[in-house]
Amino acid sequence: MAEHGEGNIKVVVRCRPLNSREIARGAKSLVRMVGNQTILDPPEAGTAGAQAASGRATERKPMNFTFDKSYWSAGPRDEPNYCSQQTLYDDLGKELLDHGFSGFNACILAYGQTGSGKSYSMMGYGADKGIIPLTCSELFVRVDEKKAIDPHINFTVEVSYIEIYNEKVRDLLNPKNTGNLRVREHPSLGPYVEDLSKLVVNSYDEMMQLMDEGNKARTVAATNMNETSSRSHAVFTLLLTMKRHDVDTNLDTEKVSRISLVDLAGSERANSTGATGQRLKEGANINKSLTTLGKGKAEEFVPYRDSVLTWLLKDSLGGNSKTAMIAAISPADVQYEETLSTLRYADQAKKIKNKAVINEDPNARLVRELKEELEMLRARVSGSTTTEAVYDPKIPASQQKVTYQAKDGTIKTVTKAELQEQLETSEKLMQGLNETWEEKMQRTQEVQKEREKALEELGISVEKNNVGVHTPKKMPHLVNLVRTFA
Structure with missing residues (x-):
């Protein structure tokens, strides 16, 4: 029997220090943390913070919130209660790997507004690594340790990296996959991105190089809040497959886990950014994803289909996953409204319940189910299991109707074209599941060459010892790289 892990998603809040812009505006800190409590004080009357709070702060009372953890990173690093990158990893990353x-x-x-420290918590800067690189590094350390203890165990790691921008999904690791990829839902697999590259990685360095190249491909647009802000959600997914051969029974067992690391787009409201036109549309789509996420009540389902983000993260938000959310906030009085909005949102997210199940031998089960489905679909397309009338072959498939009895006993009528599309989709999935390790490696290498070629043509060097800009392959060409330092 599969093991269960039921419970609410874990929600933590992290407060960063005042930044130079806030200090220059004479901002005061409004956030206090006591144990797991985060307390937001109202801005003082007459300050820039009170003006920014546009009336709501006239409640003049502190707002108290309790989370699984409240992390204080707003003071000096030598403070006893200071939360470092390592603290965050020890509390969240280690558990994620377990x-x-x-x-x-x-x-x-x-989660949090632009400039609140989300990307710092997730990626970090330079030597100050965030939760993603620390987790990825430890992943390979653990793989080596487990292999050393048990010679009959084998691990494979594959990664995918997508960007969701204005409700469109883009593959950041394969330059051939341009434009919007389709999100589909399969009865056994759940929601997935069709044709998304899953690339094999054998080391931490390889994984970080992939992430770095993916980051270079992300859509970046300026807002009034932060000129280097990304207006897209980024989802980096690790697929960890563990196969063990039992010598006594001569049987192979397999576990597969999906580890999703998600950097959500800035949650700021349109009126605080001065956004118009395209920027406003981006903001509306970001908020569509985030408000969908916040609609989940304790006893109700999150309305996943309302946005691409929540649809793809269906398992993580109220489904089969162990999930943690980091809500990043600024302590500045000028950010009072945004901080209050983030804290209320995080408070709502505490209600989402997940029911995680260990994924034992999922590939064997999926192969069996897909095999049955393919046989059934092939029979239906050929017309041998249906009450389909004999049609003139000149009539297009989209105008031919097929009636059949579904697994649950209901009678369904679809067009032959829809059946053919279903068949093609299932054949594609079956092909992916049956792919050998050697074939996966070969495909990864082919995509790697394509990606490097695409970056080289943009004038971005991908060689480890030669990072930077050179003359692009196709002339004339202008490259403008702006570097920002934290």
């Missing part, structure tokens, strides 16, 4: 190696799906989401 779940992953046990066969559970796991997910960490970072």
Whole structure:
């Protein structure tokens, strides 16, 4: 019997220090933390913070919130209660890996307004690594340790990296996959991105290089809040497959876990950014994803189909996953409204319940189910199991109706074209599941060459010892790279 792990998603809040812009505006800190409590004080009357709060702060009372953890990173690093990158990893990253190696799906989401420290918590800067690189590094350390203890165990790691921008999904690791990829839902697999690259990685360095190249491909647009802000959600997914051969029984067992690391787009409201036109549309789509996420009540389902983000993260938000959310906030009085909005949102997210199950031998089950489905679909397309009338072959498939009895006993009528599309989709999925490790490696290498070629043509060097800009392959060409330092 599969093991269960039921419970609410884990929600933590992290407060960053005042930044130079806020200090220059004479901003005061409004956030206090006591144990797991985060307390937001109202701005003082007459300050820039009170003006920014546009009336709501006239309630003049502190707002108290309790989370699984309240992390104070706003003071000096030598403070006893200071939360470092390592503290965050020790509390969240280690647990994420424990779940992953046990066969559970796991997910960490970072939420908050632009400039609140989300990307710092998730990626970090330079030597100050965030939760993603620290987790990825430890993943390979654990793989080596487990292999050394048990010679009959084998691990494979595959990664995918997508960007969701204005409700469109883009593959960040394969330059051939341009434009919007389709999101589909399969009865056994659940929601997935069709044709998304899953690339094999054998080391931490390989994984970080992929992430770095993916980041270079992300859509970046300026807002009044932060000129280097990304207006898209980024989802980096690790697929960890553990196969063990039992010598005594001569049987192979398999566990597969999906580890999703999600950097959500900035949650700021349109009126605080001065956004118009395209920027406003981006903001509306970001908020559509985030408000959908916030609609989930304790006893109700999150309305997943309302946005691409929540649809793809269906397992992570109220489904089969161990999930943690990091809500990042600024302590500045000028950010009072945004901070209050983030804290209320995080408070709502505490109500989402997940029911995680260990994914034992999922590929064997999926192969069996897909095989049955393919046989059934092939029979239906050929007309041998249906009450379909004999049609003139000149009539297009989209105008031919097929009636059949579904697994649940209901009678369904679809067009032959729809059946053919279903068949093609299932054949594609079956092909992916039957792919050998050697074939996966070969495909990864082909995509790697394509990606490097695409970056080289943009004038971005991908060689490890030669990072930077050179003359692009196709002339004339202008490259403008702006570097920002934290």
